[in-house]
Amino acid sequence: MIRATMSRAAAIMFALAGLASFLVAPLAGAATLAQEDAASQPVSIPHGNGLPVVVRPALFFNHLESFDENAGTFEATVDLRLTWIDPRLRYPAKEALRGYKEYRVSAAEREIAKIWTPTIRHVNRVGDPTFSERRLRIFPNGMVEIIDRITATYKTPVETSRFPFDRQSLEIVMVVQEDTVETVDMNFTSDDVGFSRISKKAELDGWSTGLVSLKRELVNGWNGDRYAKIVASLAVNRMLGNSIATIFIPLFASLLIPFLATWMNRAQDDEFDVDAFELGNVIIGGLFAVIALSFTFSSSFPALSAGDNTVTRLLGLNYVALAFGTIITVVFYRYKLPARWFGVYVQEQAFLFLSWAFPILFIATGLAFVFVSAA
Structure with a gap:
């Protein structure tokens, strides 16, 4: 009898255990699905301190790989720091x-996936970064700091009007996506400005590096929406050594060619020592030399040929000097018009005057172009 009672109790317990497992399994599955759904959903914006949430960016330039002024791009490794309060x-x-x-x-990365982070787009970045690594710090007061080390190529404007005394700004442009400025704003403090600088070890061939500046702007969107924008700019100044040797010496040397067509001749009575044909060949040779220089600069420095700058002005001055030298050759050497119209003495004095006024005027103009761009 006792044995039968024990068998009945064991059967009842087994049935209760099966019923419990039948009831608990769906509940556990539902809890797991709920956790997965919660993990897959984006974390909401922290509005405990009110809106907008102010994100403070700062940028540190670790290394400058290259700067292609013709393409208007530069490659750099930077540390982007973003801080906000949650x-x-x-x-x-x-x-x-x-x-x-x-x-x-x-x-x-695991912790960042659990918290809210601003969606910030690098507007002028070309392609995807070749390297990216993040570090997260969370402070007791709820301040979040993410530092993202990025190696990437960026598009930047190039201004050549003051070449070769120009200063360029290597810009990284950041804009908040999805959230308007009323929800998520970007601004910076003196601490962010202090963080934004360039490493002492960073160098850029042909350029000297300066300060990093931050500028806040707004981007207009649809229906009057506005989005926060920060522009971080590194100032770089061109070094003059290579420019003088490869550009300005050939330009001023070619400027001497039409002067030689004047200096190589001499007026005696109503005649000139050298025929107009020979000096005309000098002018034509100078024209081809300037054309070759122009082609070389346009192919090697497309950024210079695209706008108004010292190089294009000096090239124009060369063409004007060749035209003036051609006029002297035709008027004085070929047809001797001053002698026919005003007499031999006037021709001699006019030629003597032009022999020095012509070079002085054009050389002074060329130097003025250089000094104006340097000012």
Whole structure:
């Protein structure tokens, strides 16, 4: 009898266990699905301190790989720091041994996936970064700091009007996506300006580096929407050495060619020592030399040939000087018009005057072009 009672109790317990597992399994599955759905959903914007959430960007230039002024692009490795306050992430200060909780690389990516982060687009970046690595710090007061080390190529405007004394700005443009300025804003403080600088070890061939500046702007969107924009600019100044040797010496040397057509001749009575044909060949040779220089500059420095600058002005001055030398050759050497119209003495004095006034005027104009761009 006792044995039968025990068998009945065991059967009842087995049935209860099966019923419990039947009821608990769906509940556990539902809980798992709920957790997965929560993880897949984006984290909401932290509005505990009100809106907008102010994101503070700062940019540190670690290394400058290259700067192609003809293409208007540069490649650099930068540290982009973004900081903001999320009150939901506050914790007791005693939990942070170093004053903050820090996560690196893969651990940082896992933690970043759990919190809200601003969606910021690099407007002028060309293609995807060749390298990207993030670090996350969370402070007891809820301040979040993400530093993203990025190696990428960026498009930047190039201004050549003051070449070769020009200063260029290597710009990185950041714009908040999806959230208007009323929800997410970007601004910076003196601490962000202090962080934004270039490494002392960073160098750029042919350029000297200057300061990094931050500028806040707004981008207009649909239906009057506005989006926060920050432009980080690194100032670089051109070094003169290569430009003088490869550009300005040939330009001023070619400017001497039409002068030689004047200096090589001499007026005696109503005749000239050298025939107009021979000096005309000098002018034609100078024309081909200037055309060759123009072609060389346009193919090697497309950015210079596209606008108004010292090089294009000096090339224009060369053409004007050749035209003036051609006029002297035709008027004085070929047809001797001053002698026919005003007499031999007037021709001699006019030629003597032009022999020095012509070179002085054009050389002074060329130097003025250079000094104006240097001012």
